[in-house]
Amino acid sequence: MPGQFKDPPMLYAYNVHGNRLISMPSDGDLTQAMWIDLVQPSDAEMRQLGDMGVILPSLAEMEEIELSNRLYREDGLDYMTAVLPGEKAGGDRVSMPVTFVLSGQRLVTVRHHSPRPFLTFPNRAERSTLGCGDPDRLFLGLLEEIIARLADILEGAGRVLDDTTAGIFERGAARSGPDRLQTALEAVGREAELMARVRLGLLTIERILAFYTAIIEDRPDSGRLRPAIRAQIRDVQALEVHADFLGSRVSLAVDTTLGMINLQQNNTVRILSVIAALFLPPTLIASIYGMNFTHMPELDEPWGYGFALALMGVTTLGTWLFLRWKHWI
Template identity: 80%
Template structure:
């Protein structure tokens, strides 16, 4: 499946399917079929397959071939099944068009076509279109980090509340799972920022060959600064995740310790009465109290006094 766009005035509009695909400024392919790959090959744009896009070697993700620049980033998005995943997206840039190849749905590819004209340089050419799309992608990573920050604010606020000390284990487990999900999200964003930074560095190294190098250079530099600032923000959120995890685990340990303490106190209170009952249950022949009418009440009184004495001792020691 593919989407094609052309420029009409200052706006990016869907390309007329009846017209030649070679006239499109941006061709966005999603899980391209063999027929689509052959069609792009006829336009002089060989497409990499998913295995080639997933190669981690820098030479396989950033290279120039036959006048085309191939740049691959790993971006978070949704798969066809609705699951969140980070998968590679390849940007193929030529003097005539921009081609993107992806196998999942990062949100910027859905939102950018309707507001491409509002990007810094607009969408008047493939280089401007590429710069605007990268701007949208970077802004999306910032939105994801802000969302994770809000989730962490709510989670840590709930953990540090006084009532949390008596919170159920289910609530603490839910908090721990929520923090874990946000940590995974931030890891995906961190990987995306790293690969975007590599793309921008590669693009900067070849920018002198671009027709509008003077207009593009300050925009790409500003995007590099944005990426670096987001990387610092991601590191800060990572430290907050560690704090939230440590705090949640500490609360769980305190809750378990309180449970163990209560059980220990109950055992300590019943230990002296159990000792007394065990003595009078030994059934020796010579036990004078067994023949006395006051023997049974005396045993009960001794057990009650022992329990009360143990409780008072624990209170005096501030162990209760």
């Protein structure tokens, strides 16, 4: 399957036949490809694209945060970089830059990880809003797939938050074991990190769409492209609002979980405090009669031992009644 890291670096080339993306053979002529997808490109592949007039940015250049390094036009080519969530070769989830290089002849993408839309789009390109008849439509179709994937991630995060918060707010959650609350806190933390990556992806895609809107004036088909771009911008903005809403839910879930943990700790401390208070008077009495003074008449009396035990019991009972009267236990 394209995009999986079985033997990086890799290059995938696609052409269009009957409004469908067709994978080209590995020895095919790249000049005939409409989409070239490079995964961790090697020096030889970068030179090969350079001979075709496409100068590919390095990973260090792609990671620059300045807009001038992520959105620019050079030698008739439009360079646009987004930061997208995906997986690396070992299965680690990361957010890394993906660069789109767009010209009138083809779309070139450069990436160093595996976002899922790059795996699914080749088989679904013809079902995108504008199809994939030319590089611009192909580019917008790929962005549409990416936006849909980010929406799916947010939807999944929302379901996890629903399940987690339901477990936190249910009756008896404060008395549940610490492992359960810790698991809930870890789950919320993972979803918060995932949503932060999605939020960053949406922000960079919105910038790409704004840049692309400004540069399509010279496209012969700009009148048909512009409504699709506006629709994608609205989708991105709606997802950003939804991501902010989920972020507020994350804050509520974290605060609630920490509050439950504090309640649980307070209950434990209260129990220990009650036990210490109940045993304090008997301990005091035992300490007094444990002092080896010469003149302690009770020690010589036959009722002295029973008297001490009775005194300990009475003071313990008195302490317990006092705590109950104060509603501390």
